[in-house]
Amino acid sequence: MATKIAVKSPLSLNNMIQLKDMNGMDEIVSLCKRRGFIFPGSDIYGGMAGLYDFGPYGVELLNNLKQNWWKHNIQQRADYVGLDSAMFKNPEVWKASGHVDSFSDPMSECKECHTRIRVDKELEKLGVFADEKMTEAEIGKLFDEHKSKIKCPNCKKQNWTAPKKFNLLVKSNLGDFTEQNTDPAYLPGEACQGIYLNFKNVVDTCRVKIPFGIGQIGKAFRNEISPRNFLFRTREFEQADTQYFVRPHKNKEPYERIKQEQWDWLLSLGIKEENLKWHQHENLVFYAKDAWDIEYNYPGNGFDELMGIHDRSDYDLSQHMKFSGTDLEYRDPMTGEKYIPWILETSMGMGRLFLAVLCDAYEQNEERTVLHLSPELAPVKYAVFPLLKNKPDLVKKAKEVFEMLSSRYNCEFDDNGNIGKRYRRQDEIGTPKCITIDFDTLEDDTVTVRDRDTTEQIRINIADL
Ligand code: GAP
Numbered sequence: 426m427a428t429k430i431a432v433k434s435p436l437s438l439n440n441m442i443q444l445k446d447m448n449g450m451d452e453i454v455s456l457c458k459r460r461g462f463i464f465p466g467s468d469i470y471g472g473m474a475g476l477y478d479f480g481p482y483g484v485e486l487l488n489n490l491k492q493n494w495w496k497h498n499i500q501q502r503a504d505y506v507g508l509d510s511a512m513f514k515n516p517e518v519w520k521a522s523g524h525v526d527s528f529s530d531p532m533s534e535c536k537e538c539h540t541r542i543r544v545d546k547e548l549e550k551l552g553v554f555a556d557e558k559m560t561e562a563e564i565g566k567l568f569d570e571h572k573s574k575i576k577c578p579n580c581k582k583q584n585w586t587a588p589k590k591f592n593l594l595v596k597s598n599l600g601d602f603t604e605q606n607t608d609p610a611y612l613p614g615e616a617c618q619g620i621y622l623n624f625k626n627v628v629d630t631c632r633v634k635i636p637f638g639i640g641q642i643g644k645a646f647r648n649e650i651s652p653r654n655f656l657f658r659t660r661e662f663e664q665a666d667t668q669y670f671v672r673p674h675k676n677k678e679p680y681e682r683i684k685q686e687q688w689d690w691l692l693s694l695g696i697k698e699e700n701l702k703w704h705q706h707e708n709l710v711f712y713a714k715d716a717w718d719i720e721y722n723y724p725g726n727g728f729d730e731l732m733g734i735h736d737r738s739d740y741d742l743s744q745h746m747k748f749s750g751t752d753l754e755y756r757d758p759m760t761g762e763k764y765i766p767w768i769l770e771t772s773m774g775m776g777r778l779f780l781a782v783l784c785d786a787y788e789q790n791e792e793r794t795v796l797h798l799s800p801e802l803a804p805v806k807y808a809v810f811p812l813l814k815n816k817p818d819l820v821k822k823a824k825e826v827f828e829m830l831s832s833r834y835n836c837e838f839d840d841n842g843n844i845g846k847r848y849r850r851q852d853e854i855g856t857p858k859c860i861t862i863d864f865d866t867l868e869d870d871t872v873t874v875r876d877r878d879t880t881e882q883i884r885i886n887i888a889d890l
């Protein structure tokens with residue numbers, strides 16, 4: 426049985442400030458650092474551009490997002506299986522994939538202060554679009570026409586070098602004990618290559634039949650010229666990918682279905698539909714026949730890519746067949762027909778999803794900052810408080826409740842400061858329910874449960890928690 430308790434000054438929704446009304450991303454960056462979601466990488470050494478660490482609450486939220494993705498995209502689908510491939514691959518893989526030759530961004534350097542810019546992104550801000558397939562000379566010509574409008578973000582001068590295409594792959598010397606490192610083992614430029622390399626293994630061992638999909642969450646590394654916007658463009662990030670293998674030319678219907686499913690899944694996380702939008706690519710990357718992005722309205726930045734959904738046709742398996750010499754054709758078990766499957770890809774940066782979910786859940790009013798995360802995603806599900814920390818009976822009882830709940834949920838025990846302050850701390854990290862153990866609990870085994878969103882409090886039996 427639950428009894429409602431009258432709450433002093435319940436918070437009015439009228440004074441809520443939305444993130445888009447404020448300094449946008451600055452608020453999120455500040456909350457993330459203050460409350461242990463995200464720390465700048467190598468912080469004590471002054472950091473390093475484009476690298477971040479997930480703190481105690483950040484890793485919980487990240488893991489919850491990954492689990493939700495895995496459940497929704499793999500486990501709950503009869504036609505998908507999962508994979509976890511090694512990050513390092515034979516160097517030939519990145520030649521076959523096209524990354525060694527074509528995975529580059531045009532870069533220019535300020536001759537005054539040596540700040541580097543991504544030329545295509547700077548042109549984009551002026552409404553000028555540089556095609557991925559343009560040569561250095563063609564981009565140089567476009568840049569010459571517009572560079573008088575592009576100021577150095579650091580020294581504000583306009584003295585630029587001619588744009589050069591800069592390859593984004595990150596090299597390592599894994600397995601190379603010479604000084605030359607002529608054939609480097611690259612870190613993955615995109616996580617999905619491991620799926621293509623294992624296509625034949627999965628077909629041979631897992632009784633899958635086309636159409637079917639393989640999914641994985643894996644790390645990617647890119648030598649981004651100008652990492653920016655917090656987790657949005659980093660040099661190390663995680664991608665959650667699915668690759669759906671279909672018969673040649675049977676791509677249209679599943680492509681539309683996959684697009685819709687991904688849109689619906691983002692909504693199921695609690696992201697507001699008004700903050701999502703479709704964008705079809707006009708300039709296609711080297712592997713794609715068609716490409717759509719789901720964009721999120723990032724505060725201070727506007728709509729930008731959250732997830733890419735690509736029709737990659739037979740590009741990947743054909744390339745790996747050619748370079749490896751291994752037959753990657755699929756043999757239809759019913760008809761005996763052999764063909765190279767076409768691939769439909771979904772690829773999403775976990776950091777960009779993390780950021781979108783945080784921004785969408787963020788609200789601030791005169792009294793508190795609150796994250797309205799769905800209970801499934803919230804880093805902490807229940808916070809348990811003894812009313813007073815110097816009363817051993819209350820503390821003992823609160824610890825019993827904590828132990829009972831923490832066997833199933835990630836919970837937090839907090840006996841520090843007054844109850845109001847403890848509520849505020851939990852609101853900031855999005856904890857859905859706070860449970861207070863007081864003197865009545867010792868008499869009747871009931872506790873106060875306070876709801877994060879409404880701030881309403883009810884009294885319920887411990888057995889009913
Ligand atoms: N396998 C396809 C692929 O990698 P992409 O559009 O380059 O395609 C897919 O990347 C997703 O990975 C993007 O939609 C974005 O969410 C994320 N992503 C790409 N570059 C990123 C970066 N530098 N930092 C963070 N996330 C990134």
